[in-house]
Amino acid sequence: xxxxxxxxxxxxxxxxxxxxxxxxxxxxxxxxxxxxxxxxxxxxxxxxxxxxxxxxxxxxxxxxxxxxxxxxxxxxxxxxxxxxxxxxxxxxxxxxxxxxxxxxxxxxxxxxxxxxxxxxxxxxxxxxxxxxxxxxxxxxxxxxxxxxx
Amino acid sequence: xxxxxxxxxxxxxxxxxxxxxxxxxxxxxxxxxxxxxxxxxxxxxxxxxxxxxxxxxxxxxxxxxxxxxxxxxxxxxxxxxxxxxxxxxxxxxxxxxxxxxxxxxxxxxxxxxxxxxxxxxxxxxxxxxxxxxxxxxxxxxxxxxxxxx
DNA sequence: CCAATATAAATGCAACTGCATCTATATTGG
DNA sequence: CCAATATAGATGCAGTTGCATTTATATTGG
Numbered sequence: 001x002x003x004x005x006x007x008x009x010x011x012x013x014x015x016x017x018x019x020x021x022x023x024x025x026x027x028x029x030x031x032x033x034x035x036x037x038x039x040x041x042x043x044x045x046x047x048x049x050x051x052x053x054x055x056x057x058x059x060x061x062x063x064x065x066x067x068x069x070x071x072x073x074x075x076x077x078x079x080x081x082x083x084x085x086x087x088x089x090x091x092x093x094x095x096x097x098x099x100x101x102x103x104x105x106x107x108x109x110x111x112x113x114x115x116x117x118x119x120x121x122x123x124x125x126x127x128x129x130x131x132x133x134x135x136x137x138x139x140x141x142x143x144x145x146x147x148x149x
Numbered sequence: 150x151x152x153x154x155x156x157x158x159x160x161x162x163x164x165x166x167x168x169x170x171x172x173x174x175x176x177x178x179x180x181x182x183x184x185x186x187x188x189x190x191x192x193x194x195x196x197x198x199x200x201x202x203x204x205x206x207x208x209x210x211x212x213x214x215x216x217x218x219x220x221x222x223x224x225x226x227x228x229x230x231x232x233x234x235x236x237x238x239x240x241x242x243x244x245x246x247x248x249x250x251x252x253x254x255x256x257x258x259x260x261x262x263x264x265x266x267x268x269x270x271x272x273x274x275x276x277x278x279x280x281x282x283x284x285x286x287x288x289x290x291x292x293x294x295x296x297x298x
Numbered sequence: 299c300c301a302a303t304a305t306a307a308a309t310g311c312a313a314c315t316g317c318a319t320c321t322a323t324a325t326t327g328g
Numbered sequence: 329c330c331a332a333t334a335t336a337g338a339t340g341c342a343g344t345t346g347c348a349t350t351t352a353t354a355t356t357g358g
Contacts (some may be wrong), residue, residue, distance in 0.1 A: 009274035012286045017176070017273050019293035024173040025219065026297050027166070036184050063306060070174065075345070077308060098174050099306040099353045124166050125158035137161045140296070143289040144168035148175050212336065224315070226338060248323045248336040 003012070018148070031123040038119045041112065044071075044079060046120060049113040052089060052105035059104040061094065088112055169296075176276040180269065187268050190261065193220075193228060193268060194237070198262040201238060201254035208253040210243065237261055 009017075032043060051068050052060055066076050080103065083089045088109035094100040105113075132140065157170065174208075181192060200217050201209055215225050232238040238260035243249040254262075279288065 008270050009278050010283070010286075012283060012290060013273055013277040015290045016277050016286050016293065019175065019290055019297060020169075020173055023297040024169055027169065028305090053283045068179075070154040070171075072346075073307070074309080074347080074357095077306095078344080083321085094306095095157065096283065097306075097354075101307080121157050124162055128165050128296065129158050131298065132292065134159070134161060136292055137159075137165050139288065140292040141164045141168055143159060143281065143285055143292070144172045146285075147289070148168060148172040149280065210336085220315075222337070223317080223339080226336095227314080230338090243336095246324075246336075248321095252338080 016147075027127040030122065030127055032087065034123050035116065040116050040119060041086075043120075045083060046113060046116050048079060048083060049088065049105055049109050049116075052103055053110060055104075057104070059098075059102040059130065060094070061100050063100070065100060083109070086112075093098050159200060165296075179276055180272040182274050183268050184265065188233075189265050189268060192269070194232060195265050197228060197232060198237065198254055198258050198265075201252055202259060202262065204253075206253070208241070208251040210246075210249050210251060212249070214252070232258070235261075 024120075028043075035042060046067060047069055051065055062076055062080060065071075066073060067079075069076070071079070080089060080091070084091055086108075087106055090104045090106050091105065092102045094102045128137070161182075177192075184191060196218055197214060200214055211225055211229060212222075214220075215222060218225070220228070229238060229240070233240055236255060237256075239253045239255050241251045241253065243251045277286070
């Protein structure tokens with residue numbers, strides 16, 4: 001008598017795995033390259049500026065940003081330092097928590113974010129919109145969401 | 150009279166973009182963490198060992214590997230150096246091209262690759278197989294392929 | 299209230315990456 | 329055949345990342 005054996009992982013899962021890596025790598029490195037060519041900051045800066053802009057006048061604490069962006073603590077600490085050194089964010093000390101600080105986007109930060117979008121937006125269009133019709137994008141979005149869950 | 154304006158990119162494309170990044174980041178960093186915890190080499194080593202194993206006795210030239218793996222030349226050069234220093238690959242000088250070398254996986258290389266798969270395989274199962282039924286994996290695989298094209 | 303513990307953020311150091319360049323060998327056009 | 333150019337691969341250097349630890353302030357249990 002034969003017993004069915006669990007193979008780990010399934011061939012289709014391996015295919016999804018490799019294609020996820022490929023798709024990500026192609027799209028991401030494409031966009032990063034376009035930003036670099038335009039002498040603009042890397043994508044990670046955009047993410048931070050976006051969150052800070054959303055937070056508006058309230059600002060955000062670094063650890064809040066960390067949760068939103070899923071970065072390691074030290075990585076964010078250093079990103080913020082670079083952003084601050086360019087004048088794109090402001091660090092104010094936090095009056096209800098002496099350990100912390102409150103981050104806010106500056107006018108200069110808003111401006112660079114906008115300039116980045118001029119490259120970033122069309123790059124997404126090129127790497128995503130132009131590859132699939134809307135219905136398939138919808139499907140893909142749902143499936144990726146489940147993978148990331 | 151109103152003229153329809155191209156928005157760049159579409160909202161659904163932006164969603165796919167962010168979810169692609171999330172899904173990749175969650176799955177990848179999960180697997181890398183598991184490998185590290187098992188004190189095994191990083192994923193990039195596996196890719197190289199896999200290609201060299203497929204090439205078997207014929208071996209591969211670095212530039213061939215580079216094409217398969219889409220790595221920058223200097224990155225591969227250094228990866229190979231590390232792999233060689235651990236005895237996982239062998240570099241032989243190439244007799245039909247004095248500039249080049251021929252890479253082969255060693256017995257030790259095959260062994261570490263196998264040990265990595267013990268962690269890697271189940272990790273893929275956990276991060277991919279267990280998230281979606283087979284039919285959806287098939288769909289996802291096709292869609293990702295189109296994105297990467 | 300204070301000692302123990304937890305949390306926010308920074309940082310020293312080693313490893314890794316990206317860029318530009320360099321060396322060595324191959325190929326090609328005159 | 330040789331000078332010019334192209335290709336294979338390595339490497340110096342500066343910038344970045346990961347890890348572990350440190351500093352400073354908050355919180356918590358006795």
